[in-house]
Amino acid sequence: MNIRLIAFDLDGTLLNSAKSISTYTKNILTRAVENGATLVPATGRLQLGLPKDVLALPSLRYVIAINGAEVFDLKEHQLLYQAELNKKDALALMEYMDTLPAIYGWYQGGQGFISTGYYKRMAEFAYEPWLLESMKNAYTSTDNPAETLLKHENGPQKLQLYFTDMRAREEALRTIPRLFPQCAVSSSLPINIEVNAANATKGHALAFLTEYLGLKKEETIAFGDGTNDISMLRQAGTGVAMGNAAPEVLEAADQVTGTNDEDGIASFLDSVIF
Helix, strand or coil: CCCCEEEECCECCCECCCCCCCHHHHHHHHHHHHCCCEEEEECCCCHHHCCHHHHCCCCCCEEEEHHHCEEEECCCCEEEEECCCCHHHHHHHHHHHCCCCEEEEEEECCEEEEEHHHHHCHHHHCCCHHHHHHHHHHEEEECCHHHHHHHCCCCCCEEEEEECCHHHHHHHHHHHHHHCCCEEEECCCCCEEEEEECCCCHHHHHHHHHHHCCCCHHHEEEEECCHHHHHHHHHCCEEEECCCCCHHHHHHCCEECCCHHHCHHHHHHHHHHC
8 A cells, every 4th residue: 555645533533532642653653754645634623723742743734624624734824725604504504503402603714703602601511621621722702693704704614513412413413414405514523513515524625635736546545533534534545434433434434443542543554554
């Protein structure tokens, strides 16, 4: 296998339960770079929200962010690819989301926003301290969400719901694609739903970056655990699901490796490729 590009999700994939990268994984990824591979984080987070451990990876240059709504060149500080929801669809989504037993925020113009009322309730929905910290870092509160959304030149890249009622979440996962078939609906956490434009998927972004770098599909490999990773696993020459991946991800993958707490990425690269 001649692998030139390694794309990987962060939470539940590269990062272990302590939200860090093990020394073993760092060493294997360094070896991959030394053998000519390009490392590409592919995350639902904002590009500015990448953890320090990730930014410290060797020769890191390209990032797939916001579920594929953006491809960013860190070296040139340049946005290479962008896909957005139109404002009309986003406002309709917000109107629907306000009827659910959930809170939501959105990413727009490189920032995260959430209503003031929902900001005050974030602790109710963050099931782990790291998630609450991540949410507080990602979102700025606003008293008028619609006005905030409309004043930006471009539309939002993603709207994200958080639930405590899992039956309500399952119902919303069925309903949103029916009401908004023009959107891509996925999940990266057991409590969330993420809504992007149809062409804002990790798969679309990986296809763009593969062509941009002049690579062949078979020279790419991708790792993931959430349903927002499925398009990327299918787009890559080899799609690898983590042992802790959702059932739909396991079904979509070409191969399965260990969990994120078992250095699944590193063990696969170590034993199969590098």
